[in-house]
Amino acid sequence: MINDASSVRIGALVPLTRPGWVEAGQHLLAGLELAVREVNEAGGIAGHGPLELLVRDTAADPQRATAAVEELAGLGVAAVTGEFHSVVARAAATAADALALPFLCSSAVLDALTDEPTDWVARLPPAQSHGWRCYADFLVDAGHRRIAVAADPSVYWAAGTGILREHLAPRGGTVVELDVRALTPDAVCDAVAEAGATALLLLVGFPDPAVPLVRSVRRDPRLAGLMLGAPAGQPELGEWASLLGDDGAAVPFLRYLPERLNPLGTRVEAALREQLGAAPSFVAFEGYDAVTVLAELLHTHGPDRARLAASWPQVDVEGTRGRIRFSRVPGIAVWQWAWPPVQVVDRDPAAPARLRVRHTG
Known part of the structure; x- marks a missing residue:
């Protein structure tokens, strides 16, 4: 330097x-x-x-x-x-x-x-409210109305959960919150199965507890049709693929590219x-x-x-x-670029190194 x-x-x-x-x-x-x-x-x-x-x-x-x-x-x-x-x-x-x-x-x-x-x-x-509303739109378009979130304690994760609940409710969507501090990965699977959720969003840190949670879900036959999601973008980077391999595919996340x-x-x-x-x-x-x-x-x-x-x-x-x-954007206290491009993307199960666009907002 x-x-x-x-x-x-x-x-x-x-x-x-x-x-x-x-x-x-x-x-x-x-x-x-x-x-x-x-x-x-x-x-x-x-x-x-x-x-x-x-x-x-x-x-x-x-x-x-x-x-x-x-x-x-x-x-x-x-x-x-x-x-x-x-x-x-x-x-x-x-x-x-x-x-x-x-x-x-x-x-x-x-x-x-x-x-x-x-x-x-x-x-x-x-802003999180903009990007995560796009993610909620993706969930609705994909037919998901019963959503479970496995969340760490954090202002950021709590805000994300609130945005999802507020945006999904008018369209018949519900959000079930699961505290990963109190539940093991297997206990999260039990709670998701009991709730009848069709999607589980990982609002957690990486690699722990995200990686153990993904592995537990993928190995639970009750959750074979469950969609895993990670709005904050954990699957974007190479470490996700290297740690999870095929288990890390088909986990939609937000990214900000055109x-x-x-x-x-x-x-x-x-x-x-x-x-x-x-x-x-x-x-x-x-x-x-x-x-x-x-x-x-x-x-x-x-x-x-x-x-x-x-x-x-x-x-x-x-x-x-x-x-x-x-x-100046209403509700945002700082000067804001409104808005960068927003995509919902996942890793292709047929080739996990390849990213595919599932939704644009």
């Missing part, structure tokens, strides 16, 4: 160690680093020097993220970006708002990213594939787009934090997944 005092610094919050979702963090970091490298190869930030990325590992810990934002603010970063885990991003956004430090959330979807409206925070991914990438996205996809040694997930594209937005603002307004934060509504830049503009 560049250490020249004349560089423009931006902070990056990334889960790179457990209990964070490390593979997601690696993809996010790959996108961030590729975009920074391309900005600097093109001459850096006009009049201010190269772009420098200061990376901090959050390990999915909200307190660690808060401390990192405070540290980065003291190091003079112009802005902070990143973070995959919603509860961690919420802590980072709250800290950035308090410090008057621009924060562009690359990958976390929790609607309540901050408690009060703020001009210091903007977000690229769709049906076809634009020319920029196609070029970036090839570069990320080479960098990662694997197909990039949507999280890698989010990282690239986050730096693309910040670089555009820095080119126009320089590294002044107040000017950057005041400029979210002026953003109009081509990202890998479409034109990025921020607006």
